[in-house]
Amino acid sequence: MGIINQVREKQPLVLNLANTVTQQRVADVISYVGGSPLMTTASNELAELMQIASALVINIGTLNDELLPLYIEAGKLANQLNKPVILDPVAVTLPYRGEIVTALLKEIKVNIIRGNAAEIAWFANQTVAGKGIDALDNQINEAIVLDAAQKTGAIIVQSGPTDLIADGQQVIKITAHSDLFKINVGTGDMLSALIGTFSAVSADYFAAAVEATELFANSGVKAAQIVEQKPANFINALLDCLYEAN
Numbered sequence: 001m002g003i004i005n006q007v008r009e010k011q012p013l014v015l016n017l018a019n020t021v022t023q024q025r026v027a028d029v030i031s032y033v034g035g036s037p038l039m040t041t042a043s044n045e046l047a048e049l050m051q052i053a054s055a056l057v058i059n060i061g062t063l064n065d066e067l068l069p070l071y072i073e074a075g076k077l078a079n080q081l082n083k084p085v086i087l088d089p090v091a092v093t094l095p096y097r098g099e100i101v102t103a104l105l106k107e108i109k110v111n112i113i114r115g116n117a118a119e120i121a122w123f124a125n126q127t128v129a130g131k132g133i134d135a136l137d138n139q140i141n142e143a144i145v146l147d148a149a150q151k152t153g154a155i156i157v158q159s160g161p162t163d164l165i166a167d168g169q170q171v172i173k174i175t176a177h178s179d180l181f182k183i184n185v186g187t188g189d190m191l192s193a194l195i196g197t198f199s200a201v202s203a204d205y206f207a208a209a210v211e212a213t214e215l216f217a218n219s220g221v222k223a224a225q226i227v228e229q230k231p232a233n234f235i236n237a238l239l240d241c242l243y244e245a246n
């Protein structure tokens with residue numbers, strides 16, 4: 001049985017420490033594939049929520065000083081309960097964000113990191129051009145992705161026109177894509193949440209990352225055909241394709 005079917009059967013709760021820009025899109029992706037999204041910013045309820053959650057997605061998109069302790073607390077709870085932690089390191093190349101992620105990785109085990117080429121290069125102490133939330137250079141450098149996986153001990157998903165998924169030994173490439181992904185802010189966050197949802201029901205986090213990334217790419221190709229290159233309609237069509245996936 002594919003992981004998508006397990007998601008539909010188990011309807012896992014996916015807990016999100018989300019950014020405030022794209023959280024509706026993130027919640028929609030989780031729900032459309034059969035999961036149950038929940039967003040929180042309350043430290044007081046983290047212990048209760050991690051008990052019922054099957055995965056934790058930390059997205060640092062709209063960071064502030066109060067959030068690092070929340071990330072650490074949630075991450076430690078997830079680690080203790082053996083539930084997967086997915087990190088979306090939005091714009092980690094910027095100094096403040098880099099400091100926060102460095103501090104976070106000292107405190108918690110992150111199982112999967114999903115970012116664009118500029119963000120992933122940061123984990124390998126390399127520089128790939130980027131500006132804020134965007135990568136400017138979509139280079140396919142397998143060595144960087146493998147190094148990022150080895151340095152962090154996490155599975156790495158580098159998104160772009162070609163997605164790369166690495167676990168420190170192997171790299172898988174996914175080439176199916178639509179350029180309508182790029183103009184839509186939040187598609188990276190949606191992919192991170194989809195990976196979180198798949199890892200919530202699969203003990204094999206590498207397989208979860210690969211299947212989720214493949215599904216997202218293939219759904220984007222179908223959606224682009226349906227909307228005839230209209231970018232605003234693309235997100236709705238993408239969600240419809242994710243809803244219909246099996």
Ligand SMILES: Nc1ncnc2c1ncn2[C@@H]1O[C@H](COP(=O)(O)OP(=O)(O)O)[C@@H](O)[C@H]1O
Binds near residue numbers: 187216
């Ligand atoms: N130039 C591109 N052409 C086609 N697909 C892309 C392109 N850039 C990114 N994607 C796809 O868009 C989604 C978001 O990835 P990306 O833009 O790299 O993340 P982020 O939004 O975090 O910067 C992924 O599914 C990725 O594969």
Ligand SMILES: Cc1ncsc1CCOP(=O)(O)O
Binds near residue numbers: 021090188
């Ligand atoms: C615009 C913006 N600002 C802070 S978070 C965010 C959304 C980032 O989304 P993505 O990384 O998926 O493009």
Ligand SMILES: [Mg+2]
Binds near residue numbers: 133189
């Ligand atoms: Mg991003």
